[in-house]
Amino acid sequence: MKDIKITIIDREGVKHNVDAPTDMNMNLMEIVRSYELAPEGTIGICGGMAMCASCQCYVLSDHELPEMSYDEDLMLSEAFNVRDNSRLGCQIFIREELDGLEVELAPEV
Numbered sequence: 001m002k003d004i005k006i007t008i009i010d011r012e013g014v015k016h017n018v019d020a021p022t023d024m025n026m027n028l029m030e031i032v033r034s035y036e037l038a039p040e041g042t043i044g045i046c047g048g049m050a051m052c053a054s055c056q057c058y059v060l061s062d063h064e065l066p067e068m069s070y071d072e073d074l075m076l077s078e079a080f081n082v083r084d085n086s087r088l089g090c091q092i093f094i095r096e097e098l099d100g101l102e103v104e105l106a107p108e109v
Contacts, residue, residue, distance in 0.1 A: 004099035009060075010037045011105050020094045028103065029055035029089035042108050048090035053079035055089035056106035063101050065092060080109045 003019040008031070010016060020031045029044045032055070046052035050071040056079055059065065065087065068076075072091045076082050086106065092098070 002096065004094065004096060004101075006031065006094075006098070006100075007061075007102040008032060008035075008037055008057075009102075009104040011108060020098075022094055022096050024094075026094050027090050028057065028092040028094070028101075031094065032089060032105065038105060038108075043105070044090060046090075050075050050088055050091055053088060054108075056081070056086055057089050057092075057103040058083055058106060059085045059087055059101070059103055061100060061102040063098055065098075079106075081106045 003021050006018050006020050008016045008018060016035065016037055018031060018035050027048060029048055032038055032043055043055050045054040053075050069091060072088050075088060076086055
């Protein structure tokens with residue numbers, strides 16, 4: 001396994017190119033937290049259980065992501081600032097196929 005490159009645009013509009021390991025079963029929300037790209041306590045509030053939408057992001061690249069789970073779809077239906085390309089970062093697991101993924105963090109509510 002190897003690290004992949006992901007571009008994350010933070011809530012201030014700053015673009016960060018980060019390395020994400022494919023061998024640790026991490027998700028995008030955990031990558032954002034590990035690189036401290038959002039203030040402490042503003043992302044992943046529910047711990048990655050798809051219950052708060054604090055890790056909502058907009059997928060900007062054309063990567064094929066796994067189908068949205070019922071819980072993720074339900075949470076996004078109740079969230080603010082939702083777009084057609086919205087996903088929960090906690091539900092996007094880091095895999096080699098996501099090399100080059102580009103996302104933007106949704107505004108904090």
